[in-house]
Amino acid sequence: MNSNEQTFSPRGPIIVFSALIFLTIATVMLSGLDIGNIGALIIAMSVASVKAGLVLYFFMHLNHEPLIFKLFVALAFVTLATLFLLTFSDYAFRGIA
Amino acid sequence: MSEQAVTVEAFHHHDEEGTRLGFWLFLFTELLLFGAFFIVYGVYRSAHLNDFKIAAESLNTGIGTTNTIILLASSLTVVLSLNAMRAGRVKLAKTMLLITMALGTTFLIIKGFEWNAKFAHDLYLQTSGAIAAGKGSPLLTPGPEMLPNGQVLFYGLYFIMTGTHALHIIIGAVWMGIVYYWIAKGSINPENVGVLERCALYWHLVDVIWIFLFPLYYLVA
Structure with missing residues (x-):
């Protein structure tokens, strides 16, 4: 991915940036809806995940990395998700949360 | 590749891909x-x-959104800086890096004003020493004016999480300053972009973390 022959083109990053701004404005507007706590949380976290995915895949150049990089990153997020799931399921049955 | 180039490369062996993978591992520890x-x-x-919702009402969504857009813009400029450097456009790469640092500084200044407004309302982080000396915030220390526990927790987490961020x-901004100096000196150049690349990766990760902090503090709470 370090070929020096490549020419500079801001087009791709600007398209990704536009999508990120659009999603930011969308999530702010959607937060005004009265859809209850869980619904609002799901929407906000879903939009945030899509935004994070765009940054990781395009800005952090995962799209140009070998498969092993993508697997590593996926594994890191699966690990984090497992920690969340285990902790929250624990608290859910303790009657304090 | 000439015979001589192969020998030199073998002598100064540097595995750029391995270095990058190692840096991603560091980023995973940040994620944890x-x-x-x-x-x-x-x-x-x-x-x-309910306490989290009430306390979050005091945060300004407009300020949070502005800072989100500033950080996203800085992610764009740092990726443009890296792409420009790879394409041999060193001057453009330097300009984009400067803009990124300026955006990062703007983010911090806005954050500073936001925190200051909270301090003015007696909301701040306090040490146990200050509390023991009677200098704690009346809103956040045990007493007649103390806020409900949930709100005290919210403000504590707000300061710790946005503060760590x-x-x-x-x-990241200081690192970019060093990278800028190395570009000016020529040790980071279109043939050797590794350090700029890792600096950009770090900056993007900080942006990714903010992408999750923003809705949790400014939108859904």
């Missing part, structure tokens, strides 16, 4: 650091949902 914060936030939020912005 903030992940722990998010777990604490999640547990306390579900335990004190701001610390990462400071580290």
